Amino acid sequence: DAGVIQSPRHEVTEMGQEVTLRCKPISGHNSLFWYRQTMMRGLELLIYFNNNVPIDDSGMPEDRFSAKMPNASFSTLKIQPSEPRDSAVYFCASSSESNEQFFGPGTRLTVL
Amino acid sequence: RKEVEQDPGPFNVPEGATVAFNCTYSNSASQSFFWYRQDCRKEPKLLMSVYSSGNEDGRFTAQLNRASQYISLLIRDSKLSDSATYLCVVPDYQYGNKLVFGAGTILRVKS
Numbered sequence: 001d002a003g004v005i006q007s008p009r010h011e012v013t014e015m016g017q018e019v020t021l022r023c024k025p026i027s028g029h030n031s032l033f034w035y036r037q038t039m040m041r042g043l044e045l046l047i048y049f050n051n052n053v054p055i056d057d058s059g060m061p062e063d064r065f066s067a068k069m070p071n072a073s074f075s076t077l078k079i080q081p082s083e084p085r086d087s088a089v090y091f092c093a094s095s096s097e098s099n100e101q102f103f104g105p106g107t108r109l110t111v112l
Numbered sequence: 113r114k115e116v117e118q119d120p121g122p123f124n125v126p127e128g129a130t131v132a133f134n135c136t137y138s139n140s141a142s143q144s145f146f147w148y149r150q151d152c153r154k155e156p157k158l159l160m161s162v163y164s165s166g167n168e169d170g171r172f173t174a175q176l177n178r179a180s181q182y183i184s185l186l187i188r189d190s191k192l193s194d195s196a197t198y199l200c201v202v203p204d205y206q207y208g209n210k211l212v213f214g215a216g217t218i219l220r221v222k223s
Contacts (some may be wrong), residue, residue, distance in 0.1 A: 031209055042215040043156070043199070050205070055208045091155055099144065099209045103155035 002026075004104035006092050012110045018025040021087030021107045024073055033101060034067055034077050035091040043091075049075065082111045115139060115212045118200050122218035129190045133217045135200030136182045145183050146201040147174055150216065156199055160185070190221045 002094055005024040025032045034046040047057040054079045060067070064083070068077040079086055087110050093101040118135045125131050143192070144163050150154040160167055162183060166175040173186040187194055200214035 033210075043213045045210065045212075048210055050209075056210060095209055097209075099203060099211070100146070100158050100161070101209075101211060103157070106155055 004092055004094055004102055006090075006104035006107050008107060009105060010108045010110075012112065013082055014112050015083055016081045017111075018078065019082045019086075019109060020111060021077040021090050021092075021109070021112075023075045023077070023092030023104060025075070025092070026071070026102055028070070029094035029096045029102075031095045032075050033093040033095075034075070035093065035103075036088045037091060037106075038088045046077070079109075082109075084111045087111050116200055116202050118214040118217050120215060120217060121222070122220050124220045124222060125190055126185035127190055127192060127221055127223050129221075130188045131190060131219060132184055132186045133198055133200075133219075134182055134184050135214055136180075137200075137202045138181070139202060139204070140181060140195075142202050144203060144213070145176060147173075147183075147185050148199040148201055148213070150197045150199060152196075156210045156213075158166065159198070187219075190219075192221050192223060195219055 007022045031050050033048045035043050037043045046059045047067045047112045052069045087109050089106045091103050091106045093103045095101045115138050135186045147159045149159040150156040160174045162174045162176050171188045175184045195216050197216040201211050204210045204212050
């Protein structure tokens with residue numbers, strides 16, 4: 001099994017640009033989670049989907065952030081426009097019924 | 113009170129030492145708990161699950177005290193490779209299988 005796949009692994013962009021992060025969950029998993037991790041705030045849940053439906057998006061910082069899951073094997077997290085304070089590592093994770101979440105390798109985002 | 117609280121450390125210990133971390137949680141209805149390990153610049157990975165009073169896996173022992181609402185992780189005979197951040201995790205049953213992560217405890221094992 002390939003595990004959770006995220007792309008890109010690194011992204012450097014300028015303030016104001018649109019950023020799109022991608023995630024492919026483990027096949028057969030029905031829940032998908034987007035997290036953001038910084039030194040100051042630790043690991044924060046942004047949004048999670050169950051069976052492709054957004055269940056809890058209370059962690060999404062503001063309207064500049066949006067997430068979609070058009071099918072069971074793909075999700076995107078978009079930031080438009082990006083700001084320097086969005087610089088962080090963004091993790092995608094997936095799980096089945098067991099509650100154990102499997103994390104992808106993360107996308108390290110730097111907004112200049 | 114935060115949902116999950118951990119001592120951030122760092123804990124600096126010599127090889128072979130025994131070290132213990134504690135974690136407190138606020139949701140008294142929680143039934144299962146987890147310890148995740150995160151290496152520097154890597155993703156978190158599940159270390160142990162705790163469903164009853166405790167769980168043991170080799171050098172690692174996790175214990176649960178429901179009355180006091182705390183979970184502990186004990187590492188015996190520490191190895192250099194145990195150096196990592198240990199995250200205490202509690203499910204949030206308001207939203208299915210959403211997990212709440214503590215801020216993590218840093219462990220540094222030195223030779």
